[in-house]
Amino acid sequence: MPGLLNGRVAIITGAGRGIGRAHALEMARQGAKVVVNDLGTGRDGAGNSQGPAGEIVAEIKKMGGQAVANYGSVTDPEQANAIIKTAVDTFGRVDIMVNNAGILRDRIVFNMSDEEWDLVLKVHLYGTFYCTRAACRIMKEQGYGRIINTSSIAGMGQLGQVNYSAAKEGIVGLTRTVARDMARFNVTCNAIRPVAATRLTVTDELYEMRRKSMGEEKAMQWRKAIEAASPEDITPVVVFLASEQAANVTGCVFDVRSDFVARYEDPPRLCKTIVKTGGKWSVEELIEVMPKTLTAGLGEPLPAVAVKQLTCDAKGWEFDGKKLTEAATPPVK
Ligand SMILES: NC(=O)c1ccc[n+]([C@@H]2O[C@H](COP(=O)([O-])OP(=O)(O)OC[C@H]3O[C@@H](n4cnc5c(N)ncnc54)[C@H](O)[C@@H]3O)[C@@H](O)[C@H]2O)c1
Numbered sequence: 165m166p167g168l169l170n171g172r173v174a175i176i177t178g179a180g181r182g183i184g185r186a187h188a189l190e191m192a193r194q195g196a197k198v199v200v201n202d203l204g205t206g207r208d209g210a211g212n213s214q215g216p217a218g219e220i221v222a223e224i225k226k227m228g229g230q231a232v233a234n235y236g237s238v239t240d241p242e243q244a245n246a247i248i249k250t251a252v253d254t255f256g257r258v259d260i261m262v263n264n265a266g267i268l269r270d271r272i273v274f275n276m277s278d279e280e281w282d283l284v285l286k287v288h289l290y291g292t293f294y295c296t297r298a299a300c301r302i303m304k305e306q307g308y309g310r311i312i313n314t315s316s317i318a319g320m321g322q323l324g325q326v327n328y329s330a331a332k333e334g335i336v337g338l339t340r341t342v343a344r345d346m347a348r349f350n351v352t353c354n355a356i357r358p359v360a361a362t363r364l365t366v367t368d369e370l371y372e373m374r375r376k377s378m379g380e381e382k383a384m385q386w387r388k389a390i391e392a393a394s395p396e397d398i399t400p401v402v403v404f405l406a407s408e409q410a411a412n413v414t415g416c417v418f419d420v421r422s423d424f425v426a427r428y429e430d431p432p433r434l435c436k437t438i439v440k441t442g443g444k445w446s447v448e449e450l451i452e453v454m455p456k457t458l459t460a461g462l463g464e465p466l467p468a469v470a471v472k473q474l475t476c477d478a479k480g481w482e483f484d485g486k487k488l489t490e491a492a493t494p495p496v497k
Pocket residue numbers: 177178179180181182183184201202203204205206207209216236237238239263264265266267287291314315316317357358359360361362363364365395
């Protein structure tokens with residue numbers, strides 16, 4: 165085994181499938197002892213099963229690693245505390261906390277039910293908070309820790325995902341603050357916005373929604389880009405962030421997909437400013453000045469997906485018409 169995480173104890177929520185599964189297997193391969201948490205629930209958070217977590221634990225043990233299953237839900241503070249307790253009771257500490265568990269309940273804002281809103285917020289935002297809080301209590305005492313949270317490009321705006329985008333952008337804010345709260349304890353906290361082909365992203369329903377909002381060609385382009393991105397592509401960045409080598413990396417947000425890894429400018433910067441010298445703005449003045457300055461050029465319909473500038477075709481990734489693959493790939497020595 166390569167051993168980058170030798171002796172470290174890692175908790176990964178939602179590790180029974182998809183991206184979390186890939187993290188668990190690679191972290192174990194890198195020598196970490198792994199708590200594989202998974203409720204074994206449906207894509208929409210309905211039902212539960214011990215199957216997914218149990219299978220990954222068996223797989224890790226088969227390859228000579230150490231792992232323990234936890235079948236609790238991150239939505240419940242007691243069960244979240246129990247996930248962290250499982251790590252301490254079984255392996256004696258918690259070095260790495262990967263908040264990854266996730267579900268979807270998409271609906272256009274005016275039709276979204278309280279239940280759909282609550283459950284998605286509970287799994288993503290509350291679940292991330294409950295597990296992070298419990299892990300931080302241990303990490304503070306240890307004077308060491310690595311927390312990696314899972315956000316999404318949907319947080320920047322995505323049709324039909326008001327609950328999910330609110331939760332995922334909440335996770336970015338949580339990450340920025342936990343990074344500051346925990347800095348003096350040698351604990352880092354970062355977030356990723358992954359894209360990978362899993363049951364969350366490759367469905368006919370999603371394709372149909374995109375086809376209606378973006379047209380056939382772009383929806384197909386989107387689908388191909390996602391299908392080319394596997395959960396295993398996300399893991400190396402997460403393992404790096406979980407390692408001792410990433411000691412100076414905290415409060416950052418990364419975009420990760422296929423061969424593409426990028427760090428967001430974060431927090432977002434002000435893009436245009438107006439200042440009134442010698443006084444404050446009145447409504448009348450702003451009505452006059454804003455359309456000529458801050459809001460000039462606005463008015464086009466918003467794209468269904470905010471990160472529309474990022475596209476992938478056979479020639480590689482493009483952002484605002486600029487090829488990114490070449491720009492982002494450093495010369496390998
Ligand atoms: N796949 C993508 O392209 C993509 C994009 C952006 C963000 N994400 C995020 O990545 C994470 C992993 O998603 P995935 O695509 O691998 O999905 P997935 O459905 O394959 O895996 C998610 C796992 O989380 C588990 N889970 C759900 N609710 C849980 C709960 N309350 N407690 C514990 N476990 C629970 C599920 O049982 C499942 O095994 C999610 O947070 C998702 O929002 C994924």
